[in-house]
Amino acid sequence: MLMPIPAGELRRLLEEDRRREAAHRRLRWQRRRRQLAWWLAAAAAAAAILFIGAHLAYAANTPNEELADRLRQLEARIEELEEDRQRLTRALLTFEVPAALGFAGEAVPLDRWDVRERLEREVLLSLQQRGQVILWLKRAARYFPYIEKTLRRTDLPDDLKYVAVIESALQPQALSSASALGIWQFIPATARRYGLRVTTRWDERRDPELASRAALAYLADLYGQFGQWSLALAAYNGGESRVKSAMRKQRVRSYFQLALPRETERYVFRAYAAKLILADPERYGFHVPGEELYRPPARDRVQVRVRHHLTVMGIAEGAGSFYREVKLLNPAITGDALPAGTFLINLPEGAGKHFKVREQASGVASSAAQRHRVRRGDTLSAIARQYRVRLEDLRRWNPAVSGRAIRPGDVLVIRRMQQ
Structure with a gap:
């Protein structure tokens, strides 16, 4: 007669059985790993033998003079690569202040020790944010062309385009805690003073082209007041009255001699740093292939007159597009509809010829x-x-x-x- 196995003993036997099975699985897995490692090593050795054999066979059939010439070329190329590696390493790990630097046609006094240190700080801090610099480069391909066009038309220095970089990282919807908006970070009062419409449904601070014209006009006026671009940039950031007051109290006329709020003291040097990096990105280890740059989207620009109420969906349907695309092409549209008025809007390329829309008169x-x-x-x-x-x-x-x-x-x- 079989005696029943106590429950505790049965659990112990089952647990031992599970442990033995787990141990066997581990042994099988380790055996397979060893076999795989052996096969990989054998394959690598065979490949090395084949490579050496092929190389020796080639060398045996190649004239000594030709072989020597190839070796010299390889050595020269290796030296070039090593120089490139050392140069990039220096650029990534340190920053050498250039012998001379100009911005908007004005020389930066790098012979002053504090000026050199302030410049070095902003360049190094920018280089730490590699992802941000890459986005600067990509977005610049989209926004710089018409900023540069406006600068040429108004006979202003090309370097002013870097102000938009440090203001917003070239993001049309960038919004500050002080309600400054767009790639040029206009506050509502200044935007309206320079002809931009700012309402709850249409905000031209978010339109990069319109905002660029207004911002460059403002910078030109500031230059007219202060006579130096460094002071004009400081006033753009900190306000005209603050800069004038500091100049009067401290009895100096140079930006580099002024004591200003920390943000404004750094602001102009951030523009210098943006110029140094974006004007020669490869020097600092950045290379973005042309096909990866953000290009301006192909579009048609049309004028619409709204008598009552025109929804974004109405625009999308009339253009054969969709809501998201219309909003991306028209960052000035802040809500879901346009109120009564006349507006220049962007449509996908080719849609402007046949664009027809039925506005909703009942939108009042x-x-x-x-x-x-x-x-x-x-x-x-x-x-x-x-x-x-x-x-x-x-x-x-x-x-x-x-x-x-x-x-x-x-x-x-x-x-x-x-x-």
């Missing part, structure tokens, strides 16, 4: 506006999300509370666009 705000009574815990952001409207529209519809915090009992107007 409904006269039957909703009202919301503020309750404890409400915020404008939460109310905007609740009614699916934009926060800036909610503030515009309710000017009485746009400059203060809302309070329980306030009544807010909510307007909807009829579709």
Whole structure:
């Protein structure tokens, strides 16, 4: 008669069996790895023998003079490669201040020790961000051509294009904490002063071409005030009144002698660093093949007159395109529709000839506006999300509370666009 095996003993036997099986699997795997390593080593040895044999056979059949000439060529090429490697290593690990540097036709006083150190700092910090520099190079192929064209037309220094690089890294939708927007980082007041339209639905600060014309006009005016491009750039960053005040109090007329806020002191040298790197990227170990650069998209530019309300989807359908493409081609469109007015818009290449669009005349705000009574815990952001409207529209519809915090009992107007 068989005696039952106690449960504890049965578990122990099963566990031992599992351990033995796992050990066998490990041994089989190690055996296979050894076999694979042996075969790889054998294959490598065979390849080496074949290579040496072929080389000896070639050498035996090649005249000594020809072989010697080939060896000399190889040695010379190896020396060139070693020089290139050392040069690139130096460029990546250190930075040699150039003997002379000019920007916008003005000499940078590199004989001053503090000027050399400030320049070196900005170049080295830029080189640390290799990914960012590569994006600078790629985007420059898209935005520099018409910036350069505007500079030539207005007879301004070509170096001013590097200001857009340090302002926004050439990103049309870059937005700062001070509400500066676009590749030239205009604040609304300055943008309007130089002819850019800035509204809740159409913001020309985000249009690289229009913003470039305005920014270069502003820089030209600053140069007219200060007479030096270094001071003009400092004023572009820190404000005209601040730079004038510092010059008056410190009794100096050179940017390089001025004590200014840290950001403005670094700003001009960041422009110098951008020029040094982008004007000769290979010196610093950067090479972007031409086919990988970001080119300006092929497009048609058309003028549209909107009487009531034209949606982005309406533009896309009229152009045979799609919503995302229309928004990318027209960064100045900030929302989902254009209000009444005249606008220059971009369409995919070839779409301009047959572009027809039916605008939505009913896109005017409904006269039957909703009202919301503020309750404890409400915020404008939460109310905007609740009614699916934009926060800036909610503030515009309710000017009485746009400059203060809302309070329980306030009544807010909510307007909807009829579709």
